[in-house]
Amino acid sequence: MKSSTAKRHHAPLTALDAANVVWAGGFWGDALERTRTVTVPGMWGSLSDPAVSPGWRNFLIAAGDADGQHEGPPFLDGDLYKWLEAAISLLETSPDAALEASINDIAAKIAFVQREDGYLHTPTRIAERNHEQAQALADRFNFETYNLGHLITAGVRHHRVTGETVLLDAAERAAGFLENLATNHTDQLARSAICPSHYMAVIELYRATGNERYLRLAETFVAVRDDFAGGDDNQDRIPVREQKAVAGHAVRANYLYAGLADLVAETGDPELTEVLERLWRDVVDTKLYITGGCGALYDGASPDGNPEQGQISRVHQAYGRPFQLPNTTAHNESCANIGMIFWSERMLALTGDAAYADVIERIAYNSLLASISLDGTRYFYTNPLRQVRELPFPLRMPGETALRPVPEPPASDARLRAEYMSCFCCPPNIARTLAQFHERAMSTSAEGLWVHLYGSADVHVEHEGRGIGLREVSEQPWGERVDFTVTSVTGGGIPLKLRIPGWSEGAAITVNGEPAAAGEPGTYATIDREWQAGDTITLALPMPVKMVRGHRLAEEITNQVAVTRGPVAYCLESQDLPAGVRLEQIALRRGTTFTPVETDIEGRRIVALDCEAVVLPPAEGQGLYAEVGDAELATARVRLIPYFTWGNRGASEMSVWLPLAW
Known part of the structure; x- marks a missing residue:
């Protein structure tokens, strides 16, 4: 074949x-x-x-x-x-x-x-x-x-x-x-x-x-x-x-x-x-x-x-x-x-x-x-x-x-x-x-082996008389570590170029437990050495939860925020709302603490994000416009799920962008 x-x-x-x-x-x-x-x-x-x-x-x-x-x-x-x-x-x-x-x-x-x-x-x-x-x-x-x-x-x-x-x-x-x-x-x-x-x-x-x-x-x-x-x-x-x-x-x-x-x-x-x-x-x-x-x-x-x-x-x-x-x-x-x-x-x-x-x-x-x-x-x-x-x-x-x-x-x-x-x-x-x-995971060039997307994979590459075999193990997109083990080497191996994603700040690389330069987000970190079978490389990509806002000209998301963790965008789905609370009532405060929680949807492992959200008063009436009332704001615990998992639990409401309650 x-x-x-x-x-x-x-x-x-x-x-x-x-x-x-x-x-x-x-x-x-x-x-x-x-x-x-x-x-x-x-x-x-x-x-x-x-x-x-x-x-x-x-x-x-x-x-x-x-x-x-x-x-x-x-x-x-x-x-x-x-x-x-x-x-x-x-x-x-x-x-x-x-x-x-x-x-x-x-x-x-x-x-x-x-x-x-x-x-x-x-x-x-x-x-x-x-x-x-x-x-x-x-x-x-x-x-x-x-x-x-x-x-x-x-x-x-x-x-x-x-x-x-x-x-x-x-x-x-x-x-x-x-x-x-x-x-x-x-x-x-x-x-x-x-x-x-x-x-x-x-x-x-x-x-x-x-x-x-x-x-x-x-x-x-x-x-x-x-x-x-x-x-x-x-x-x-x-x-x-x-x-x-x-x-x-x-x-x-x-x-x-x-x-x-x-x-x-x-x-x-x-x-x-x-x-x-x-x-x-x-x-x-x-x-x-x-x-x-x-x-x-x-x-x-x-x-x-x-x-x-x-x-x-x-x-x-x-x-x-x-x-x-x-x-x-x-x-x-x-x-x-x-x-x-x-x-x-x-x-x-x-x-x-x-x-x-x-x-x-x-x-x-x-x-x-x-x-x-x-x-x-x-x-x-x-x-x-x-x-x-x-x-x-x-x-x-x-x-x-x-x-x-x-x-x-x-x-x-x-x-x-x-x-x-x-x-x-x-x-x-x-x-x-x-x-x-x-x-789409990896490429080769005269500069070495480029790793673009991380996952668990078996790799073997030969380039101009030099080669390397790797076993890659990664928990992405849920975990921060990517581990490589060198399984074979020809002619001293070839350089590795590991992508440091634009979303990850503070990335760290170790080779056989010793620190190596990781570079800036949005670049490739190059590791060039004589490889030996059994060598290990660990890439740690911090995945803090981020609250993101849009450009001032993106008017449909003005004063709203989205939540990301690593490469994953999150959303709020109505199945995860407290009883009696509607989607349009949920807002997030600046500085909200999000807690990653391992769970599953339809048997598929995911990492959800739990947080305390602001519950806005329900809108009065059905008119196009209505006066803002002075009712007290409440709070409630809600769970955000990865966007790609929405719509798997039946008909629902859903939103990636949520109002920002200052």
């Missing part, structure tokens, strides 16, 4: 994969095991059951193995490819002959459905089989290039893991179809290039095959986009090198910039590097939630995009203006948050800047894990920071749990995770991200 992460020509850092690092229990090991035993099998159960999802049946109809019409959204092909990529990734960490055989059968069916010219879109292929009129790329919202991008990515990984070529051949044919568009139908390609997974995909194909035509194709994608007169919704209103702020659909933006970072890793384009750094800072400094959520608005516009009122475009699930960060109506699609991981990990490889790893970690422990239930079976499409009862309007959500419509849930219960959603793009994205999460 093959496994390797191809080196990027202009990216100093190369991520490790399952050939070099595997989770060995601990927090992320448990997440991987849940993904392997529950999430991926359960998701296939949905996609392959016509009573729940038409995902796989569409391919059977297109292949002539069943009769019928296409059902479901046009991007459902891509969702199945993402699931397939997740399943393939599990073979890297846990070989499974039965799973591999099923994957190979699915891959063969997909390749059979593909047209000779490389085009594959089951709505069109089914129409063709039924002798109905069908036209490729007739509507940009058919998501054909998005689907083809995910097919290519799955094909590359399938070959990398199994050595089989059936899906890699399909990937090359798909790239050939895109190449024909880029040469002969540029306007069609540009118009259809939404959610541009194909940018990342063709670079991965270039790395897998060494064929430079795919690198040239990626460059052509950018040139075609720059020549197209589009809008902010798809980040194609102005050429990418002229963009100074991130606007528009958050998933499309993050996928685009991740793809451009892949291109920079191969070309070394300094101008594009500067653009990407500027745009990334725009998101992180003005548009990123404390949970790592991206894309604040259900619907926005591009008010700053053009001085002409008539050219202001509607933008769905949008990055808003700087500091426009609503809580109850936060969108934060799970795919957007994952897209920010993709973008950030590529920037980390280009720069070695710990700020990118800080953001990956923030998203991972908060919005990523919040998007899947603790038992690994149900999913969020949107990820708010506040949920309240009796909301006087429904929040637009995917309205079906299966092909059969279900009644609209009560407004206060609108955000409940679902096992299947008619818009099923997020669940397989979550699955593949968790199945591959070990690839």
Whole structure:
């Protein structure tokens, strides 16, 4: 079984994969095991059951193995490819002959459905089989290039893991179809290039095959986009090198910039590097939630995009203006948050800047894990920071749990995770991200072994005749210690570069019990010595509880605070309120003492935070405004829980931000 992460020509850092690092229990090991035993099998159960999802049946109809019409959204092909990529990734960490055989059968069916010219879109292929009129790329919202991008990515990984070529051949044919568009139908390609997974995909194909035509194709994608007169919704209103702020659909933006970072890793384009750094800072400094959520608005516009009122475009699930960060109506699609991981990990490889790893970690422990239930079976499409009862309007959500419509849930219960959603793009994205999460833990470069994210893992790395094996044991995100034991050494070993997270002050490192320099938060501490088997390294990362406030321009959190401990953001859920007290009555005083408490939710170990909160008087009446009364403030003990664990105990109210009682 093959496994390797191809080196990027202009990216100093190369991520490790399952050939070099595997989770060995601990927090992320448990997440991987849940993904392997529950999430991926359960998701296939949905996609392959016509009573729940038409995902796989569409391919059977297109292949002539069943009769019928296409059902479901046009991007459902891509969702199945993402699931397939997740399943393939599990073979890297846990070989499974039965799973591999099923994957190979699915891959063969997909390749059979593909047209000779490389085009594959089951709505069109089914129409063709039924002798109905069908036209490729007739509507940009058919998501054909998005689907083809995910097919290519799955094909590359399938070959990398199994050595089989059936899906890699399909990937090359798909790239050939895109190449024909880029040469002969540029306007069609540009118009259809939404959610541009194909940018990342063709670079991965270039790395897998060494064929430079795919690198040239990626460059052509950018040139075609720059020549197209589009809008902010798809980040194609102005050429990418002229963009100074991130606007528009958050998933499309993050996928685009991740793809451009892949291109920079191969070309070394300094101008594009500067653009990407500027745009990334725009998101992180003005548009990123404390949970790592991206894309604040259900619907926005591009008010700053053009001085002409008539050219202001509607933008769905949008990055808003700087500091426009609503809580109850936060969108934060799970795919957007994952897209920010993709973008950030590529920037980390280009720069070695710990700020990118800080953001990956923030998203991972908060919005990523919040998007899947603790038992690994149900999913969020949107990820708010506040949920309240009796909301006087429904929040637009995917309205079906299966092909059969279900009644609209009560407004206060609108955000409940679902096992299947008619818009099923997020669940397989979550699955593949968790199945591959070990690839975000560590990298190598000429400077040594970089440890970005901490967990319990077994590591073995060889670099230019020198190597080191490590056993890592960590209680993160709950405990402060990370312990490494050197298990093997070749040629004296290689330097270790341990990330000191931006949230941790006073970090300490010891080697064989002797202190070593730890460096400042937001940097990598380098330990360079002749290693011996049995050497030990201990990293202590203090995790004090912090009360955090927002920027003065973030008006929806004015005079409110959030609570964090290490990389984890906390929230208050209504199940943890005293009897008779409502969510909106709870406030925190400056200087509140928080006591970490080990407990569990749905059988999953967590660290909660107990504190004494202020209980505000209940609001009088139901009017829009009311006079503040002079009733005495009370106090009560409350428990804050990690944000990613909310919504696992039934319908609830919840808030990350709480009023500050001075």
